[in-house]
Amino acid sequence: MPKKLTEEQLTGIIDTGIREFADLGYENANTNVIAKKAGVSVGYLFKTYGDKQGFFVACLEKSLLALSEAISACDTAGKTPGEKARALIRTTIDFSRTHDDYIRMYYEITAMRDGKLSKEMADRIEGLSAEAYRAVIEKGQQEGLIRTDIPATKAAFLFDNIMMMLQFAFAGDYYKERYRVYTGLEPDDPAGDEILIDEVMAFLRGALGVGGLH
Amino acid sequence: MPKKLTEEQLTGIIDTGIREFADLGYENANTNVIAKKAGVSVGYLFKTYGDKQGFFVACLEKSLLALSEAISACDTAGKTPGEKARALIRTTIDFSRTHDDYIRMYYEITAMRDGKLSKEMADRIEGLSAEAYRAVIEKGQQEGLIRTDIPATKAAFLFDNIMMMLQFAFAGDYYKERYRVYTGLEPDDPAGDEILIDEVMAFLRGALGVGGLH
Amino acid sequence: MPKKLTEEQLTGIIDTGIREFADLGYENANTNVIAKKAGVSVGYLFKTYGDKQGFFVACLEKSLLALSEAISACDTAGKTPGEKARALIRTTIDFSRTHDDYIRMYYEITAMRDGKLSKEMADRIEGLSAEAYRAVIEKGQQEGLIRTDIPATKAAFLFDNIMMMLQFAFAGDYYKERYRVYTGLEPDDPAGDEILIDEVMAFLRGALGVGGLH
Amino acid sequence: MPKKLTEEQLTGIIDTGIREFADLGYENANTNVIAKKAGVSVGYLFKTYGDKQGFFVACLEKSLLALSEAISACDTAGKTPGEKARALIRTTIDFSRTHDDYIRMYYEITAMRDGKLSKEMADRIEGLSAEAYRAVIEKGQQEGLIRTDIPATKAAFLFDNIMMMLQFAFAGDYYKERYRVYTGLEPDDPAGDEILIDEVMAFLRGALGVGGLH
DNA sequence: AATGAATGAGAATTCATTCAT
DNA sequence: TATGAATGAATTCTCATTCAT
Numbered sequence: 001m002p003k004k005l006t007e008e009q010l011t012g013i014i015d016t017g018i019r020e021f022a023d024l025g026y027e028n029a030n031t032n033v034i035a036k037k038a039g040v041s042v043g044y045l046f047k048t049y050g051d052k053q054g055f056f057v058a059c060l061e062k063s064l065l066a067l068s069e070a071i072s073a074c075d076t077a078g079k080t081p082g083e084k085a086r087a088l089i090r091t092t093i094d095f096s097r098t099h100d101d102y103i104r105m106y107y108e109i110t111a112m113r114d115g116k117l118s119k120e121m122a123d124r125i126e127g128l129s130a131e132a133y134r135a136v137i138e139k140g141q142q143e144g145l146i147r148t149d150i151p152a153t154k155a156a157f158l159f160d161n162i163m164m165m166l167q168f169a170f171a172g173d174y175y176k177e178r179y180r181v182y183t184g185l186e187p188d189d190p191a192g193d194e195i196l197i198d199e200v201m202a203f204l205r206g207a208l209g210v211g212g213l214h
Numbered sequence: 215m216p217k218k219l220t221e222e223q224l225t226g227i228i229d230t231g232i233r234e235f236a237d238l239g240y241e242n243a244n245t246n247v248i249a250k251k252a253g254v255s256v257g258y259l260f261k262t263y264g265d266k267q268g269f270f271v272a273c274l275e276k277s278l279l280a281l282s283e284a285i286s287a288c289d290t291a292g293k294t295p296g297e298k299a300r301a302l303i304r305t306t307i308d309f310s311r312t313h314d315d316y317i318r319m320y321y322e323i324t325a326m327r328d329g330k331l332s333k334e335m336a337d338r339i340e341g342l343s344a345e346a347y348r349a350v351i352e353k354g355q356q357e358g359l360i361r362t363d364i365p366a367t368k369a370a371f372l373f374d375n376i377m378m379m380l381q382f383a384f385a386g387d388y389y390k391e392r393y394r395v396y397t398g399l400e401p402d403d404p405a406g407d408e409i410l411i412d413e414v415m416a417f418l419r420g421a422l423g424v425g426g427l428h
Numbered sequence: 429m430p431k432k433l434t435e436e437q438l439t440g441i442i443d444t445g446i447r448e449f450a451d452l453g454y455e456n457a458n459t460n461v462i463a464k465k466a467g468v469s470v471g472y473l474f475k476t477y478g479d480k481q482g483f484f485v486a487c488l489e490k491s492l493l494a495l496s497e498a499i500s501a502c503d504t505a506g507k508t509p510g511e512k513a514r515a516l517i518r519t520t521i522d523f524s525r526t527h528d529d530y531i532r533m534y535y536e537i538t539a540m541r542d543g544k545l546s547k548e549m550a551d552r553i554e555g556l557s558a559e560a561y562r563a564v565i566e567k568g569q570q571e572g573l574i575r576t577d578i579p580a581t582k583a584a585f586l587f588d589n590i591m592m593m594l595q596f597a598f599a600g601d602y603y604k605e606r607y608r609v610y611t612g613l614e615p616d617d618p619a620g621d622e623i624l625i626d627e628v629m630a631f632l633r634g635a636l637g638v639g640g641l642h
Numbered sequence: 643m644p645k646k647l648t649e650e651q652l653t654g655i656i657d658t659g660i661r662e663f664a665d666l667g668y669e670n671a672n673t674n675v676i677a678k679k680a681g682v683s684v685g686y687l688f689k690t691y692g693d694k695q696g697f698f699v700a701c702l703e704k705s706l707l708a709l710s711e712a713i714s715a716c717d718t719a720g721k722t723p724g725e726k727a728r729a730l731i732r733t734t735i736d737f738s739r740t741h742d743d744y745i746r747m748y749y750e751i752t753a754m755r756d757g758k759l760s761k762e763m764a765d766r767i768e769g770l771s772a773e774a775y776r777a778v779i780e781k782g783q784q785e786g787l788i789r790t791d792i793p794a795t796k797a798a799f800l801f802d803n804i805m806m807m808l809q810f811a812f813a814g815d816y817y818k819e820r821y822r823v824y825t826g827l828e829p830d831d832p833a834g835d836e837i838l839i840d841e842v843m844a845f846l847r848g849a850l851g852v853g854g855l856h
Numbered sequence: 857a858a859t860g861a862a863t864g865a866g867a868a869t870t871c872a873t874t875c876a877t
Numbered sequence: 878t879a880t881g882a883a884t885g886a887a888t889t890c891t892c893a894t895t896c897a898t
Binding site for chain 1: 237238239241242321322323324325326327328329332333335336337340341344361363364365367368369370371372374375376378379380382386387388389391392393395396397398410413414416417418420421422
């Protein structure tokens with residue numbers, strides 16, 4: 001007996017999906033369980049999203065949107081590249097810690113074997129930040145704040161490498177332990193964040209800056 | 215009718231397992247298929263390794279051994295930290311390109327949800343390099359070659375972040391595409407390697423060095 | 429928001445149903461798809477026809493009506509039994525070729541497992557032709573045109589056997605191929621029809637006639 | 643816990659499959675139910691026959707084999723065409739009555755929508771009898787026993803039409819009722835068989851014979 | 857020791873049917 | 878009256894694992 005789904009149920013499916021996919025991985029997540037947990041019928045799930053992968057992609061979209069919104073929200077207007085980077089790093093770490101589900105979803109795509117989907121997602125997701133980073137770096141180079149012997153694209157790549165690893169560091173058992181092993185810090189405890197950020201900034205300043213990244 | 219397994223069959227199971235796990239991922243790899251491809255019975259596989267995960271761990275061991283051997287083989291004796299890093303980076307990139315199976319196996323562990331196993335593996339795998347990197351960096355710091363405002367452990371962490379991402383860059387559809395998007399280079403083509411290595415070195419020298427990492 | 433259904437929609441459901449049932453078979457035909465294709469809601473379909481089988485029966489009715497109309501339209505007034513048979517055969521073959529949907533619907537009933545419905549439909553459908561054939565044959569027998577050593581009912585049965593198989597011969601992959609295998613003719617090509625009809629008539633004349641069926 | 647299947651179980655699956663497919667039709671037959679009824683695991687069924695259709699085809703093979711064996715067993719050596727036909731008809735009717743499962747399986751193929759499989763099966767099944775009938779008829783024609791104005795291939799087709807319809811007449815609710823409607827006889831009661839056979843023979847003698855088919 | 861036939865729980869997906877609007 | 882979003886039981890197929898040989 002069909003009953004109009006509440007707004008909460010509608011968004012709930014995706015949220016439940018994100019949680020399940022993040023917790024169990026794509027293969028181990030169970031569409032029947034997700035539907036039940038979300039208080040919705042399997043039929044609805046499949047009618048709406050076509051198949052499991054379609055539903056996964058929908059969950060992904062939301063995760064990525066949340067991630068990009070968090071990053072957009074971090075105001076960088078009128079800042080120096082160094083200030084921008086610092087803001088970005090702080091936002092990234094905060095977000096990774098509070099929304100590790102989203103990060104694990106992101107991680108899930110990078111592990112996918114569906115070549116076509118992998119490429120498509122990589123283009124969409126990485127395309128945005130690649131361009132954003134490049135633009136900032138290029139401007140920094142023109143202003144003489146960033147070294148020019150590393151092309152902006154490569155510099156963006158190396159910067160994003162650091163960012164990705166920081167994201168992963170707080171999501172997933174393996175990366176958390178790796179963080180412990182390397183830093184001796186407890187990943188779930190934000191106490192050391194400030195120091196970490198300072199160190200990352202020092203690292204980046206040296207890596208990319210001209211006489212220190214401002 | 216039991217027949218003593220040949221040496222080739224014995225190692226073949228693991229190699230086949232690595233290939234299958236790397237290609238399909240843990241969940242999609244099929245123990246029956248692996249046994250058949252390796253010319254061995256499923257019964258043997260399970261009797262020897264207990265269960266699928268036990269077999270996976272065995273495959274992992276070999277992958278990691280190969281990885282660590284490759285890194286050990288890269289002679290760094292008597293070199294400056296900078297020369298060591300360069301040698302390591304070159305080895306890492308070469309290895310990732312030629313043995314992407316092993317890298318994908320490594321990636322597979324980082325994605326595992328079995329908290330206990332994840333931790334255990336992280337301790338074993340990352341423990342080694344964490345210590346090795348730390349030692350080199352500390353020595354570099356004492357020799358005045360490496361900046362001291364970033365503690366050796368954190369510096370090791372940031373260095374390893376770069377190394378990990380370089381490994382992934384050449385294994386798996388998503389990371390390959392990401393590499394394309396960022397650098398404009400074709401990941402499967404080694405042509406641009408030298409330049410990339412130079413740029414990474416420039417980056418690291420600035421990031422970690424004192425007046426340039428030697 | 430309910431909208432009065434147009435006449436076209438109303439008959440369209442049945443026509444669409446016939447097409448789908450004929451093409452896919454009862455089980456594979458999908459009520460949701462039929463409704464959508466017919467531009468009508470599933471709700472309407474079920475409210476009007478009760479359930480899938482009820483709808484199927486409605487589609488059947490129309491198919492059978494079309495079939496019996498085609499046969500009624502074939503004027504046999506004042507003809508000899510032989511002429512009547514020839515007219516009937518020609519009509520049957522033509523109809524089967526142009527309206528294979530209807531034939532396949534007919535075939536669909538003969539395959540049904542619902543004992544009660546099967547019986548009911550057999551009574552209705554076969555009852556009509558059984559009686560018609562019997563009457564013609566009996567009259568022919570009285571006129572000395574048809575052999576009397578086969579009772580009219582059995583003669584009607586044997587005649588209808590031929591008619592049924594001719595209907596099937598042009599509808600459905602299996603029967604089409606069987607037709608090819610036996611006759612070497614292409615079932616979709618009407619070129620050989622005249623000859624076939626002559627041969628069927630020769631067969632029937634001998635089978636039923638007295639000194640040749642007139 | 644795997645247990646070697648008994649010979650009985652092995653053949654039982656197919657027999658159970660035949661019963662279920664015959665009783666319920668291809669779509670309504672349930673692989674889980676079949677396996678359970680046969681005392682075998684679903685896994686075995688699918689491992690052995692690939693998929694539901696593969697299993698169905700296997701059931702079909704057995705049905706057809708039984709059918710063709712019954713026909714082969716009916717000795718026609720040294721008989722006139724008329725005697726051969728009579729023997730064939732009797733065998734067909736007996737078989738259809740006692741093994742209606744096999745006939746319904748046969749019927750099931752003729753209803754299939756898988757064009758390729760339909761063609762393939764039609765070639766295999768009808769090819770055999772088409773050739774056998776043609777040969778007998780041709781020989782009869784050469785001996786002056788069978789009319790020559792109907793080509794042997796077409797005569798074979800018309801003869802097989804009768805045979806098919808006789809098979810169906812005793813299998814399936816629709817055809818049984820049709821038989822009742824036309825003949826007034828009870829299809830499940832063999833009492834009227836002799837008379838029916840005489841009448842069919844009279845029909846065929848006239849249809850195909852020269853001065854009566856001997 | 858080694859085999860591999862056999863198992864059966866589990867998972868994705870479908871679709872006839874309902875009923876609030 | 879007509880709608881169509883929502884339902885969930887049912888069905889095919891997979892694959893890690895077992896154990897008699």
